[in-house]
Amino acid sequence: MKFTSALCSGGKKINFFHITTPIFYPNAKPHLGHLYTGLLSDVRGRWSKLNQVNTKFITGTDEHGLKIQNAALKAHVTPQKFVDNLCLEFKKLDSKGWIDYTRFIRTTDTDHIQNVIELWKKCFAKGFIYKGQHKGWYSISDETFYPESQVVEVLPNGKEIPLNKSEVFDQDNITNRSFINTESRNKVVYQSEINYFFKLSEFKCKLIDYIRFENPDFIKPEMRKEQILKELESSKELQDLSISRPAARLTWAIEVPNDPSQKIYVWFDALCNYITSIGSVQSLTKNEGDPINIKWWENTTHVIGKDIIKFHAIYWPAFLMAAGLPLPKQIYVHGHWLSNGVKMSKSLGNVVDPIAMIDYYGVDPVRWYILENSCLEADGDFIESQLWQTRELLVSKWGNLITRCCSPKFDLKRAVGKFSGNTDNNSSIFLELCSRYLEKDLAPTYTKLLNDLEVLPALMDNYITNFNMQQALKLLWSILNDTNTFIQTTEPWKCKDNQDKQDLIIYLAVEVSRILSILSQPVIPQLSAQFLDRIKVSPERRGLEYAALGKDDNYGVACNKKGAMPITRIPIREKHL
Numbered sequence: 001m002k003f004t005s006a007l008c009s010g011g012k013k014i015n016f017f018h019i020t021t022p023i024f025y026p027n028a029k030p031h032l033g034h035l036y037t038g039l040l041s042d043v044r045g046r047w048s049k050l051n052q053v054n055t056k057f058i059t060g061t062d063e064h065g066l067k068i069q070n071a072a073l074k075a076h077v078t079p080q081k082f083v084d085n086l087c088l089e090f091k092k093l094d095s096k097g098w099i100d101y102t103r104f105i106r107t108t109d110t111d112h113i114q115n116v117i118e119l120w121k122k123c124f125a126k127g128f129i130y131k132g133q134h135k136g137w138y139s140i141s142d143e144t145f146y147p148e149s150q151v152v153e154v155l156p157n158g159k160e161i162p163l164n165k166s167e168v169f170d171q172d173n174i175t176n177r178s179f180i181n182t183e184s185r186n187k188v189v190y191q192s193e194i195n196y197f198f199k200l201s202e203f204k205c206k207l208i209d210y211i212r213f214e215n216p217d218f219i220k221p222e223m224r225k226e227q228i229l230k231e232l233e234s235s236k237e238l239q240d241l242s243i244s245r246p247a248a249r250l251t252w253a254i255e256v257p258n259d260p261s262q263k264i265y266v267w268f269d270a271l272c273n274y275i276t277s278i279g280s281v282q283s284l285t286k287n288e289g290d291p292i293n294i295k296w297w298e299n300t301t302h303v304i305g306k307d308i309i310k311f312h313a314i315y316w317p318a319f320l321m322a323a324g325l326p327l328p329k330q331i332y333v334h335g336h337w338l339s340n341g342v343k344m345s346k347s348l349g350n351v352v353d354p355i356a357m358i359d360y361y362g363v364d365p366v367r368w369y370i371l372e373n374s375c376l377e378a379d380g381d382f383i384e385s386q387l388w389q390t391r392e393l394l395v396s397k398w399g400n401l402i403t404r405c406c407s408p409k410f411d412l413k414r415a416v417g418k419f420s421g422n423t424d425n426n427s428s429i430f431l432e433l434c435s436r437y438l439e440k441d442l443a444p445t446y447t448k449l450l451n452d453l454e455v456l457p458a459l460m461d462n463y464i465t466n467f468n469m470q471q472a473l474k475l476l477w478s479i480l481n482d483t484n485t486f487i488q489t490t491e492p493w494k495c496k497d498n499q500d501k502q503d504l505i506i507y508l509a510v511e512v513s514r515i516l517s518i519l520s521q522p523v524i525p526q527l528s529a530q531f532l533d534r535i536k537v538s539p540e541r542r543g544l545e546y547a548a549l550g551k552d553d554n555y556g557v558a559c560n561k562k563g564a565m566p567i568t569r570i571p572i573r574e575k576h577l
């Protein structure tokens with residue numbers, strides 16, 4: 001069918017789509033930023049399902065590591081109890097936000113732990129892991145080491161000075177002194193210990209070839225790819241990566257195979273969740289694995305915030321290359337939600353509580369607002385009055401349009417019965433009908449509307465598959481605005497003496513509502529269902545194949561009577577004023 005193939009990349013049907021969010025640290029309750037990553041992935045996953053592609057969407061929590069161990073200690077509970085409690089908060093946010101995942105992975109899950117051990121063993125067997133002395137500046141908050149060039153000392157008066165090159169640091173001479181790294185600006189401490197190392201230094205050229213030449217779409221958007229390539233192509237060599245910590249210091253982590261004195265570094269553990277989400281390390285092994293699992297893996301998209309790009313675009317591909325495993329298809333990197341110009345983060349506590357917003361404004365206005373006010377390339381500010389305004393527009397532009405169509409003055413069933421069979425996804429027939437019944441000077445208005453409606457599914461497909469949700473929503477607003485203007489100008493309530501004309505106007509308006517509601521199901525799953533219910537579109541006719549003019553000839557029955565509005569006005573939250 002012409003319509004379906006238009007929605008498939010390059011005309012080729014993709015059968016598998018696997019999408020992942022990062023697994024989040026459950027060291028405090030989630031905030032708006034976590035909902036954002038979940039939402040981008042959820043909409044993309046739902047779009048893929050609507051397109052009848054086999055889809056898996058995985059999210060979860062990253063439960064090991066020093067950061068969790070310390071937070072649990074502070075809360076006077078065991079790390080297991082600590083993560084059990086907070087994991088529920090992340091699940092609650094997903095449930096409130098209608099984040100429709102296939103599996104919620106916890107890194108404490110048994111199958112995941114097994115995979116981490118397998119991945120380690122493979123890298124070890126191929127000679128990419130060795131034991132050595134490690135000295136360096138470590139940020140517990142970021143769970144990562146920083147080079148000296150990225151560390152400054154913060155003096156008691158708040159002044160920041162570079163490290164004194166001639167000073168020899170050790171764990172003792174930094175007590176009572178404060179150091180931060182210049183990348184995340186989190187605190188760092190000096191550590192010297194025995195660790196296992198991963199030979200990251202061997203992957204610089206392989207990564208450049210892979211990202212720049214062989215798979216130029218691996219990292220999106222372009223600016224993020226260039227950022228990573230700049231780092232890789234700089235004259236600096238990649239430093240081997242410390243991937244274990246002494247068990248004496250880190251207890252809450254997976255044990256290094258055959259060495260109980262060491263625990264696996266939390267990022268080596270966490271990244272492996274993407275494999276757990278498909279199956280096992282073994283099942284992804286080239287030539288020996290499961291072809292279906294490999295297919296899932298080759299159609300995997302990771303969605304992440306820009307704060308963790310290095311881990312996903314450098315470390316993760318290098319681990320996989322070392323283990324002889326294939327790489328996922330793509331990594332999409334998004335910007336941050338800010339609070340007074342600073343990244344909203346659990347550690348800083350400068351957060352917006354998304355659950356409070358959802359409880360008051362409803363899930364779909366929040367989803368719409370977040371997606372409309374963000375794009376991958378930029379950071380965004382949350383402004384509650386804008387969220388309220390977005391909701392107002394959904395009520396006045398969309399809710400009202402449907403309510404108008406369902407007015408007792410009109411007869412939707414009659415209009416649908418009269419015009420749906422005539423059109424059959426062919427707007428030129430409908431154009432002809434419009435020119436027969438409507439005034440000549442309306443021709444530009446309805447021609448534009450019909451054209452826009454015809455190309456809408458393919459344009460939305462392009463925007464959503466490229467995570468450009470903002471533009472996809474702009475298209476919906478534009479058609480809604482044009483339809484409201486069309487109704488306002490044609491005044492169907494004044495066409496009592498010309499039933500065909502009235503039916504035609506109402507039919508066009510309700511078709512816009514129906515098509516837009518079908519296409520927006522991934523974005524506003526609850527509201528779109530309520531809209532479709534209001535005009536009695538059967539649940540079997542809500543697939544993408546019905547998102548075209550005239551496609552559904554069997555809805556609108558008994559709608560033209562007073563019914564509850566799917567969405568009504570509410571004032572802005574009092575707390576906000």
Ligand SMILES: Nc1ncnc2c1ncn2[C@@H]1O[C@H](COP(=O)(O)OP(=O)(O)OP(=O)(O)O)[C@@H](O)[C@H]1O
Nearest residue numbers: 024025033034037304305336337343344345346347
């Ligand atoms: N301010 C934010 N804007 C957008 N996404 C965010 C934001 N904060 C966190 N995320 C999402 O969460 C991921 C990081 O998860 P993490 O649990 O470390 O969150 P965090 O709030 O930065 O935590 P912490 O402050 O403890 O480091 C990001 O890559 C991104 O997907």
